[in-house]
Structures are given as structure tokens and as C-alpha cells.
Amino acid sequence: MEISSGKPLELSDKPIFDKYLNKFPPNISELTFSNLFIWKNYYDFLFLEWENHIIIYAINFFKNWGKSIAGNNDSIFFLPPIGLTPEKIILKLFKELENLEIHRVPEMVMKKLHTEKEFERLNLRVYEDRDNWDYVYEIKNMVNLPGNRYRQKRRWLNKFLELYNYDFHVISGDLIKKTLELQLEWCDVTECQGNEDLMEEQKAIET
Template sequence: MDKNIFPYFKDIEIKDRELFNIFFLEFQPEASEYTFTNLFIWRKHYRFKWSIYRDWLLIISDKDNGSCHAFQPIGPTPRKEAVLMLLEWLKEEKKQNLPAIHRCEKKIVEELLNVKNIIIEPVREHFDYVYLKEDLIRLEGNKYRSKRNRINKLSRFYDFKYEELIPTYIEEALKVQEKWCKQKKCEDDISLNDEWDAVKEALFNFHSLELKGGVILIENKVVAFTLAEMLNKHTGVIHIEKADPDIPGLYSLINQKFCESGLKEALFINREQDLGIPGLREAKLSYYPHHFVEKFNVGLYNA
């Protein structure tokens, strides 16, 4: 039997990108998790695996410690059958005491509201922040004054230029990440160390993943970079954004410049979640999101 037909799951490989994108392009996800890039660069941390059940793409996080949960099935509506099957499989085959599907979008949760033995919980720390791209470019009004001030101050002290991220800049972008990690002591923080691995995966596979990106150059040296792609036909998603921590204002600058030049077809920009980190939440709220992509955990109780 094929190793990628349910109940068999296989590891995610770069060659799977075309198949995943067939599902994502047809069914237009809203949550930032549902891009091949995100799943691929985080595959080692989450131990992502995938399978096909009828018309649905199934994704699980199958960790070495015995913990296993799923992501929402990607495929045609209604998806209730796939959700219930997956929860039962997690219970019976993976021996999960609390079988659950994480990072579910609201539209799939609405299919499950009257289903017996299902518990649905919103997870605020995983809500995606979505902005009007034009707001991030113009930075108009009093609410964006601090952003404009940071950019103006940087402009007074530095002669910078913005350019599209091309393979020539990959090595220098890695150095920016290394400097950032050194200051943040990534080696002492498991989550930051895993993020460092994800950044390297994205940069090393920049061409194969067909990512878009931008860099800020000062004295012809990369001091900030961003990596992004289209999430759905209306929304771009920023996967990675890093800057030299010794130069204030770079994050505001590269965010603005990339929105001006990259992902021209996007109306909205998804800047992903805050993970419950207070400083990150404050930073994302300071850009005044247009809306959130709510995400939920769906569990099977009395399992």
C-alpha cells in the first residue's frame, strides 16, 4: 500500500510541495500554518507527517515523546467526517488520552458546533494578526506616529537602500540571524534555537520554496531581511523578519518597504501569531490589525 495513503503517514520532503500546493490553492486557507513553507521549515521541530484520506490532506505532529495531535484536514466541505475520523484514530491508534486537532480555522469549527462529545476551545496566542497592506505602507495618522518617527530617525543617521532578496544575499542574511541569536542567547532557549533552524531551512531552500523576500542594505551590507509568500488569493503571509538588533527602526522600515514592493497582489498581510509573548503581542497590536484569524483546538472528550 502507498506510504502516503491513510492510515500511513510519511515525513514532509521538499518534493511534496507541488501536491500540498494543489490542496492549498484550491481550498484557500486563512491561517498562517497552512502553507507548505511553514510546514516544511518547522517539520523537524513538530515532527510533521502527512497522509491522504479520500479527498483530504491530513497533517499530524507526531513527536518522539509519544505526543501526537493533528492539524485541520485540508479539502472539500463538509469536513466533519474527516475530523471525527482523525480524532478517533488519534484515540485508538496513537493512544492519545486527549485526542485533539490544533490550529483549526473558524469555518471548520462551525461545522462541528452541534456534534456530540466535541469540545472546542479558542487559543488566543495562536490568532493571526492580519493588516491592510495599504496601512502598513502609508503609516498614516497619529496611531502610526511612532513608526514614522523610527523610520525618519533611522533615515537621518543611515544611508540605506531596500532591495529584493536574491540568492546573493542569503549568506549575509544568515549573519544577521546569527547576530540576533547571539544577543538573544538562542543556544539557551529551545524555542529560539528551533526558530533558528527554521530560518536556516527557509534561507537554504529559498529558491525551491519560491519565496519572496526583501533586504535593507547599509554600506552594501544586509542588516535586515524578510521572507514571505501568498497565503491565499487576497493575503500575503510574512514567515520571517529579522534585523540587526543594534540599529533601531529596522523592523518598521523593512515591514514598510517590503509591503511597498513585495506581494503586489496582496490586499492583506498576515503577520502570524504572538505565541502569548507579551512583547510580541504589544508589537503586533501596535500596527492596528484589520482583523484576526481565530484558531481553535478541537478535542474529543470522554475519550
Template sequence: DRHLKLHNPQVSELTFTNLFAWRNFYRFKSAEINGLLCIIARPCGSEPYALMPIGSLDSEVFEDTYKELRDYFKQMGWKPVFKKIAHDELVYFKTHVNSDEDMVYDRDNSDYLYSTMDLIHLKGKKYDGKRNHINKFKSKYDFSYVPLECSLIDECSRIMEEWCREKNCNCQEGDYCERQANMELLKNFRYLECKGALLYVNGRYEAFTAGEMLNGDTAVIHIEKANTAIPGLYTVINQQFLEKEWKDAAYVNREQDLGLEGMRKAKLSYNPLKMVDKYTVYTC
């Protein structure tokens, strides 16, 4: 956590919660090199890669650290690859690639960044649809906002399991499994620096969400699950969670769309300020 605070991360992967929740899929290995936290991912069925070294960076420290990581990759018989690299961090790799073509834009894993106030107040014509969803929901349902406490983790797990049954997300060992990662977050919620909430709708918990601060001015939303049979429920929990918990954060990172058409359409419909572009870098 100390290294992350020094790094001021922009990409959603670089929080302790995210790294912890996804540790079983990515099979992370880590070491401190030259005062930087270096993490290598070894996902099942995919090439190993390194994340950006984490900590107080400068060119000299990065150069020495990069050389050690490169040598380790070569020792293991792996091609040196770095993933989830923010656009502003590409400058560190310029002398370690054959050409700019070796720095490949990863649209599917780039994050969506929004103005928190925009998503709380939903002002203007571009948010007409969102306000309509919320107004229809409020006219049809009795609901209450409930901050997430450990006593409500079982309700979140139930919502997650119901969502998974609808989406047929039966994960096998080695699969990219959102369900497993989300359950890890929930089971360890009391130990993580997260906030969460549920919506209680007509006598039943029907949606939950969880997030944390990514850096000094940006919150990141790790989970948002709801009963899709209730129109407007996702829009309401999105707006309520930001209003109740994150109004002091200037921005909110709502992570990536993974190249899924429906998710991309939904995230774009909230009018992001910008994308937090990520790259895969194939070094020499």
C-alpha cells in the same frame, strides 16, 4: 500545494513553506484521505495532534475523513486532538465534542491580521510613533532596500546567527527552534514561493525578511530579523517590504506572538484589523 490552494487557508501554519521549514520539529506525517490532505504533527515532548484537513471541504467529506483520523489516533493510543483550527472551521467539529468547552481558544497561537495599506502609509495619530521611528532612522542612516536573491542568503544567515547570539537561542535536538526553521527556509529559498528583502545600512546588511501569499488576498510574513542596536530598523523593513512587494495584497498576516509579552506588545502596536483566532479541539 494543490490542496492548499483549494482550501484558501486563513491560519499562517497552512503554507507549504511553513510546513516544510518546521518539519523537523513537528515530525509531520501526511496522507490523502477522501481527496483531503491530512497532516498529523508529532512534536517532541508534546501530544500528537492533527491539523484541519486541507482541500475542498464539505460536511460529508469532512465526516468521513474525521472518522478515519479519529480511528488512526485511537489505534496509536492517542487522544484525538486537532490544533490550529480557525474559528470558521469549528462548525465541522460541533457533533464530535462533548461540549463547547472542548474547543479551547488558543490566544498565544492566534494570528495578527492587518490592512496592508495601513502598514505601508502609517496614516493617522495611531501610527505617530511608527512614523517618528522611520523619520529618525532615515535622518541618521544611509540605507537601501535590496530584494533577496540566492547570492545574499549568507548575509541573511549571518543576521539570523547574530540575532540568535543576542537572544541565546541555542537549540538542542527536540527544542522548538525558530532558528532551525528559519535556516531551512533560507537554505531552500530558491525552491520556495517566497519573496524576501534585506536592508543595507551604512555599508552593512543589517535586516532581512521573507514572506509569501497565504491566500488570494493575504500575504504572510514568515521571518523578520534585524539588528536591535539600530533604532527603527524593524519598523523600516516592515514598511518597506510591504510597499515594495505586497501592495497588491489587501491584508498581511504577521503570525502569532506565542504568548511572549514583548512580541505581543509589538504586534498590537501596529493596530491589527483583527485576530485570526485559532482553537484546540478535543474530540470524542
């Protein structure tokens, strides 16, 4: 695989991603097109099609933002390949390239990796990344907020219901301006200008 052949992610690339993501729905939120697009400037994402998979990577991510698990900021940051056999593509990447790390790999892909003979031969190391686990809740628990575990959330909800009149709206084109205004107001209240992570979120939302 030629790293130099990757291209920056653009809105016009959505049909390519739709082709793969509709056939191979992502198990992690990072691999939705909307998420990849709004964070493209933060990560400096590049992508290419290789071996019937989409490969997404960032050459300078560890130098600019992230922390390399291996302690090597020259490593290339990869997301899991999107396609039929991501576990096989992961192994090919490690055989063809040096200094790479693949992050956010779903558990089901890891299980398949462990069954591959090449996995042991390459002596790959696997780390849990709890800071980037997706939140998963049962619908009934979010609806009913039962028991002590959700007591604080019930209090917050009840306080909101006491203090505010509210309506639910689907965000459509005519509400985008108001939505961005609300985000800017929230950013001022939380003083996000002094928090680099929150400022990057602000830029992502504006994208």
C-alpha cells in the same frame, strides 16, 4: 486512518501540497508549504493523503514541546485537514482515533463544524488559542501608520530613516548567504542561544 502510514515531510512532497493548497488556499499561515517544511523537524510532522484531504500530524509533539489543552501529553497533535470539507474530516478523525487534538482550526471551519449533527454527538470541546492568532492589518494602516495606535511604530520608522541608508532587494539565490549571515548576527545580538524558542527559529531558518 492508519497513523503508522504517515511519512515525514520532504521537499520532494511539494507538488502534492501544491495540488491541494492551490485548490484550497489556507486561511492560516501555518498551512503554507514553506512554513510546514521549515518547522518539520521541530514538530516532527508526518502527513498522508486520506479521504481526498492532506492530514498533517505529530505524534510526540506534546511530549517534546507543546502543551496539551486536554492535559494529556499522549495526545496526537493535528493541524486542520486540507481539502474540500475539512470539517467532515475532523469529525471522522475523532470517530476513528483516540487521544487527539486539532489545533489552529480556522473560524470558518469551526462555523461549519457547529452545523454538523455529529459535532454535538461527539461532545467535542472548542478552545480559543489567542497565542497563535495570525496578525492581520489593513494595508492602508501599514502604509500610513495613522493615529495614536501606531505612534510608537512611526517613531521607530523615523528613527531608522534618520540613522540608516537603505535599499530594498528581493531575496534571490545570490543573497541567501548574506541573509543567513545577518540572521546569525541577529542571533548573537539577541543572545538567542539562551532561548530555546529562538534557537528553534534559527534551525527553521537554516532549513
